Amino acid sequence: MNWDDVVALAAELPETEESTWYRTPALKVAGKGFARHRTEAEGGVVFFCGLDEKAALLATGDPAFFTTPHYDGYGSIIVDLARVDPVQLKELLVESWRRKAPKKLL
Template identity: 40%
Template sequence: MIHFKDSTLQALEFIRQAVMELPSVTEKICFETPAFYANKKIFARIKEDGESLVLYNEERNLWINKDPKTFFITPHYENYKYMLINLERVEPEELKQLLKLAWQQRAPKSAVKQMNL
């Protein structure tokens, strides 16, 4: 079992590898942290604390109910379709799945079709 407990940089490299193979993905800085966009729509970014990932998810309550220590929100995110992911607790394969889902929910339909998702 691999976790990103001791290294935000390790988590960031994993995230980059998982998303940069997807069409229309770019990496930019947002709130002074690395962020990932599908065209111009943000779908993931490292939170300022360096321990969490902010991730777009239209079904976040399912994930939060499944494991509230790994998936959660703060009051700031209550009115947005984002959840926070504790990078020390998330399983890499689950993170990869969630990143692709977030991209799919934010990417242009033509890019999603290109990936046959």
């Protein structure tokens, strides 16, 4: 999986646009970011999720999921696109979109 795959999956979600966020490629719904392609050394894509889901993903030990101290205490997870299962990626993408989308789109 790569960023182009994420963009293609997101194209199925209403009012999604490719944009930038913190000067990096991002996806937004109704102007709110829900996925950011990190250019930092660790790479990955940031998605929003619940704190419980984040803890559960990290507890699996799956190398596809990680975080950095910057995201401690926040409902967001970093996903390694080279390692993530495509089905899980889509689930995380949709969940992140749902967390940022206006109620009228849900």
